[in-house]
Amino acid sequence: MVQKTSAARSAPRGRPRSFDTDEVLDRVRDTFWRYGYAGTSMDQLSAATGLHKPSLYGAFGDKRKLYLAALDNYLADVRAEFAEAFAVPDLFESLAAMTEWSIDKFMGKDETGTGCFMMHTAMPEASEDPEISRAVRESMDSLDRALVRRFEKAIEAGQISAAADPHALAMVMVANHYEISGRARAGYSRPELRALADRAIALVKVMSGAPA
Amino acid sequence: MVQKTSAARSAPRGRPRSFDTDEVLDRVRDTFWRYGYAGTSMDQLSAATGLHKPSLYGAFGDKRKLYLAALDNYLADVRAEFAEAFAVPDLFESLAAMTEWSIDKFMGKDETGTGCFMMHTAMPEASEDPEISRAVRESMDSLDRALVRRFEKAIEAGQISAAADPHALAMVMVANHYEISGRARAGYSRPELRALADRAIALVKVMSGAPA
DNA sequence: CTATTTATGTACCTTACGGTATAGTACAGA
DNA sequence: TCTGTACTATACCGTAAGGTACATAAATAG
Numbered sequence: 001m002v003q004k005t006s007a008a009r010s011a012p013r014g015r016p017r018s019f020d021t022d023e024v025l026d027r028v029r030d031t032f033w034r035y036g037y038a039g040t041s042m043d044q045l046s047a048a049t050g051l052h053k054p055s056l057y058g059a060f061g062d063k064r065k066l067y068l069a070a071l072d073n074y075l076a077d078v079r080a081e082f083a084e085a086f087a088v089p090d091l092f093e094s095l096a097a098m099t100e101w102s103i104d105k106f107m108g109k110d111e112t113g114t115g116c117f118m119m120h121t122a123m124p125e126a127s128e129d130p131e132i133s134r135a136v137r138e139s140m141d142s143l144d145r146a147l148v149r150r151f152e153k154a155i156e157a158g159q160i161s162a163a164a165d166p167h168a169l170a171m172v173m174v175a176n177h178y179e180i181s182g183r184a185r186a187g188y189s190r191p192e193l194r195a196l197a198d199r200a201i202a203l204v205k206v207m208s209g210a211p212a
Numbered sequence: 213m214v215q216k217t218s219a220a221r222s223a224p225r226g227r228p229r230s231f232d233t234d235e236v237l238d239r240v241r242d243t244f245w246r247y248g249y250a251g252t253s254m255d256q257l258s259a260a261t262g263l264h265k266p267s268l269y270g271a272f273g274d275k276r277k278l279y280l281a282a283l284d285n286y287l288a289d290v291r292a293e294f295a296e297a298f299a300v301p302d303l304f305e306s307l308a309a310m311t312e313w314s315i316d317k318f319m320g321k322d323e324t325g326t327g328c329f330m331m332h333t334a335m336p337e338a339s340e341d342p343e344i345s346r347a348v349r350e351s352m353d354s355l356d357r358a359l360v361r362r363f364e365k366a367i368e369a370g371q372i373s374a375a376a377d378p379h380a381l382a383m384v385m386v387a388n389h390y391e392i393s394g395r396a397r398a399g400y401s402r403p404e405l406r407a408l409a410d411r412a413i414a415l416v417k418v419m420s421g422a423p424a
Numbered sequence: 425c426t427a428t429t430t431a432t433g434t435a436c437c438t439t440a441c442g443g444t445a446t447a448g449t450a451c452a453g454a
Numbered sequence: 455t456c457t458g459t460a461c462t463a464t465a466c467c468g469t470a471a472g473g474t475a476c477a478t479a480a481a482t483a484g
Contacts, residue, residue: 014430015480036336038250042472052433054474059431063472114339119394123332124248126397127324136398171411175387178394182331185338186348199383207415226460227450254442264463266444271461275442 021059022073024049029070030109033117037067037125067121068131074117075139082146091154091208092201095173099197102177106184106193115185119178140174147173154208161209169204176200233271234285236261241282242321245329249279249337279333280343286329287351294358303366303420304413307385311409314389318396318405327397331390352386359385366420373421381416388412 031048032040042063046053060066085097108114118139126133151166180193243260244252254275258265272278297309320326330351338345363378392405 011482012430013428013482015432015482017431018480034339036248036250038248039336039340041470043470053472054434055432057473112339115335120335120339123327123394123397124251124336126399127246127326127332128251133397133399136394137400140395140398168411168415171408172384172387172415175384175391175412179387179390182335182348182390183352185335185345186352187338187345188349196383199380200387203380203384203419207418223452224460225452225458227452227462229461230450253440255440265442266464267462269443 017055017059019049019051019055024051024056024059025070025073028066029074029117032067032070032121033108033114036121064129068135071118071122071132071135075135078118078139079142079146082143086146086150089157091150091157091159092205094150095201095204098173099177099180099194099201102180103184103190103193103197106181107190108184111190113184113187116178116181119181120185143174143177144170151208164208169208172200172204172207229271231261231263231267236263236268236271237282237285240278241286241329244279244282244333245320245326248333276341280347283330283334283344283347287347290330290351291354291358294355298358298362301369303362303369303371304417306362307413307416310385311389311392311406311413314392315396315402315405315409318393319402320396323402325396325399328390328393331393332397355386355389356382363420376420381420384412384416384419 027049028045031045034040035044042053042056045056045063045066049056056066060069081101082098085101086094088094088097102116106113106115114120118136122132122136126136147170148166151160151164151169154160155162155164155166176197180196183196184193239261240257243257246252247256254265254268257268257275257278261268268278272281293313294310297313298306300306300309314328318325318327326332330348334344334348338348359382360378363372363376363381366372367374367376367378388409392408395408396405
């Protein structure tokens, strides 16, 4: 829980923070998630976190850095969750876990559709902000690679045909993932998203020569 | 070119507009496209169109209505272009035309990646604006239907197997479409987008039992 | 206890925002 | 030509934006 930048420094010098950085970042992320980057004001963030603006500025820099911190936080979370899903031995249980988690996340806490934080708050800024653009590309590449690896593992484990194309299979899942994100934010219902995910998994099953 | 609200009214009463509404809407759309809805100011729009703000307000209402007009404009354009692409007799030429047009659009005028106008400017607002959310859903549904119809037509024409599933095929193309949009805005290159589209079309070929 | 360091809370600054009042202008109709 | 009407241009309004100065509070180091 407690994080230290270097080894075992007893305690930082001055007055300690009255808040937990990760918790604050979660609130910040949720606010940006709803209203977008440009659509969120520092006053809103202040209200959402319960912190006064000088505390936010002191801890994170400016609005953009605060957003980038929230984005990193989100992306690290996604990577961790997907790594967990992909660690499930059975391929199709893996894919089910992945899509279940996505749909849960994309539906949002109170079942209003919110979609993927990155897709709908970072992308609008990506065309004018190279750092955000790069973060998005890295995240997309990372998901690509993780999925390809997962399919390769399934081939090695003999779960699917050795003739299956991991890249084609990954493409289907990735495209489906981003589509579900968009549909979620557009207000499609959870069963509709579930059906979409299931159809993609069914397609993967056919493509990979797995037993029906 | 000229549009009249009712039958053949000769000319509106007062001083005529000094600008072409569609042309202005194009500039407006391009500006929103780059900076997003919330990230675009009325002053930017005024500068981009060469119109003073009162003219914009007089012609379109407020910022939101101006955006909605630009969105409608864009969506109508997309529908028209896709209808044209789908009118091409050969299925795979149709799909190639569709993806070519998408990639051209999504790369933007000066080859900076911009992605789909709707996906990256409407979606962030969709979670708080029911009208925008509805427009997005309608547009997605419309593309779904158009693609399903296109595949049904190909089955009727004997271009692909009668056992092919139009819904599954449409899903592949739609998901690919949205993915390309995201990748474009994230800065992926034109060849990368092209490769992605080609892979989807190749998958459709396999799935539809068409001759290799 | 004192000095130093860092966070908090209030109040505020500057700028940019969405939107408009108003005076002038170009057209149609009478 | 006169009148009504709709658009243009300038200048402006109130507010909300991102960000900060400053006094105060809570911790450590000596």
